[in-house]
Amino acid sequence: MSAEAVDILIAGGGPVGAALALALEGSGRSVVLAEARGTDSSGPRSAARGDARAIALSYSSRLIIERLQAWSQLPVTPIETIHISQQGGFGRTVIRAADCDLSALGYVVNYTDLQQSLLAAPSTAERLFGAKVAGFDGGEAIVQTAEGERVFAPRLTVFADGARVADDNDVPVYTKDYRQTALVAWVKTEQEHNSRAWERFTPDGPLALLPHASGHALVWTSSPERSAQLAALDTAAFLFALQTAFGERLGAFTDAGARSTFPLMLRYRREETQPRSVSVGNAAQSLHPVAGQGFNLGLRDAWELARLVRDAREPGSAGFVDSYRRARALDRRAGIGFTDSLVGLFSNSNALLGLGRGAGLLALDLLPFARRFVARRMIYGARGLP
Ligand SMILES: Cc1cc2nc3c(=O)[nH]c(=O)nc-3n(C[C@H](O)[C@H](O)[C@H](O)COP(=O)(O)OP(=O)(O)OC[C@H]3O[C@@H](n4cnc5c(N)ncnc54)[C@H](O)[C@@H]3O)c2cc1C
DSSP states (O other): OOOEEEEEEEEOOSHHHHHHHHHTTTSSOOEEEEESSOOBTTBGGGGGTTOOOEEEEEHHHHHHHHHTTOSTTOOOEEEOEEEEEETTSSOEEEEEGGGGTOSOSEEEEEHHHHHHHHHHSOOOSEEEESOEEEEEOSSOEEEEETTEEEEEEEEEEEEOOOSOGGGOSSSOEEEEEEEEEEEEEEEEESSOOTTEEEEEEETTEEEEEEEETTEEEEEEEEOHHHHHHHHHSOHHHHHHHHHHHHOSBTBOEEEEOOOEEEEEEEEEESOOEETTEEEOGGGTEEOOGGGSOHHHHHHHHHHHHHHHHHHOSSTTSHHHHHHHHHHHHHHHHHHHHHHHHHHHHHSOOOHHHHHHHHHHHHHHHHOHHHHHHHHHHHHHOTTOOO
């Protein structure tokens, strides 16, 4: 079988791969996007069906998604204020959009809606669904589809296939198991959200409530055992447990939707580039969701890669993949480090650390410039505006 020539093959049509295909519009490159999951009569809509996760998009991600022409159709809920506190300790801080001269600090969206919007936006890329990239030898890539195998000879292969880095034996991967699981669910409270997000650090792990449509998206992190127990409770017992952990700030918790769980790890490729290939999004680094950085960082990977591809003489050359690696090094390192240190600092019941945390939150509350620094880091990443 002779290989089909293509400039860029994107393996994975999750939100990062889908965004990359859009970012490459107008670059003059031929693009094939292969997504392993299939479709149904409504087109690519079923690609992420069943994923109840909500994603907090930073303001800088909004700017990128707007440029990708996929923002207007996205059902988002703005976050205007973030309230950060710790259970059983002093200190708390409130970060407001006004601190950063913005109308919103970020936006909450369903993972499924995000992926669908990005996959549904007009694109000249050839999008294949039910198409699994099953092999890549540094030159040719084998894609398995329902109709049979296709072999491509891409100038550059981009792995956007999510957190499967640990399966790769030939690529050095750093892995840290946090021994934590995130339980996600949509929940309803007596009081309205008023566009306020809550991040509460408990000894088990962080508990976040993000404003989402007419309720909240809950991300409740605890030990795998505790998460399994919480997932198995009936609704009334689950709401009681949640009320106990979060407190009364939003009145009573009145309802909860389906619950799903995600084991949490830090996993990243020490080298996110290989000859003729690069990795973006979760395929390059998979983070704890505590600071809502994973997709936002992955979107910046895609944006930067597309920018470099536009100007490249030979995407896929050793020089090209090296320039991509260097371009992303600072933001990537900062995103990984920031998230990992938050997990370490706040997921610990040590009394001294508790005092330090309280003092840190108090300092943030008292020092507007420190609050602005943290907010801007979360909004724009380490490299500033896209
Ligand atoms: C509980 C939780 C909450 C989170 N909250 C936030 C948040 O608030 N903000 C934020 O920025 N991030 C958040 N994240 C992280 C975010 O979900 C990820 O960073 C994001 O989904 C990464 O997108 P991706 O496209 O790189 O990978 P994925 O979303 O994993 O998508 C990968 C895609 O590749 C496809 N695929 C896999 N293998 C193949 C193959 N061999 N061939 C072809 N296709 C393949 C899969 O079917 C999938 O569609 C959260 C994560 C979790 C678990």
